[in-house]
Amino acid sequence: xxxxxxxxxxxxxxxxxxxxxxxxxxxxxxxxxxxxxxxxxxxxxxxxxxxxxxxxxxxxxxxxxxxxxxxxxxxxxxxxxxxxxxxxxxxxxxxxxxxxxxxxxxxxxxxxxxxxxxxxxxx
Numbered sequence: 001x002x003x004x005x006x007x008x009x010x011x012x013x014x015x016x017x018x019x020x021x022x023x024x025x026x027x028x029x030x031x032x033x034x035x036x037x038x039x040x041x042x043x044x045x046x047x048x049x050x051x052x053x054x055x056x057x058x059x060x061x062x063x064x065x066x067x068x069x070x071x072x073x074x075x076x077x078x079x080x081x082x083x084x085x086x087x088x089x090x091x092x093x094x095x096x097x098x099x100x101x102x103x104x105x106x107x108x109x110x111x112x113x114x115x116x117x118x119x120x121x122x123x
Contacts, residue, residue, distance in 0.1 A: 022096030
């Protein structure tokens, strides 16, 4: 079973940047696509971004396209989410997850989850 631990969240002003990290156990990380989701206050968990196991392809939700960048380092077994031009509506708990296959935006297609890291964007 994969273990995922997110870090890097915090409080930032609108227009600022944060980089989230997700440290993963090596056994399955390198051979699986990965994704980021988020859950804002009073909202359902939603897809943010996904990346193939080699990192050659990425996919983003329309709400973050052009502002967020997903990447991975398969040597360090770490997934990243660089978030720029942050908006108050980006406030949420951010989760990394291991996907069963690349390209899905559905929670049911992600089998392992981290505990989440809080991102708060002030206006």
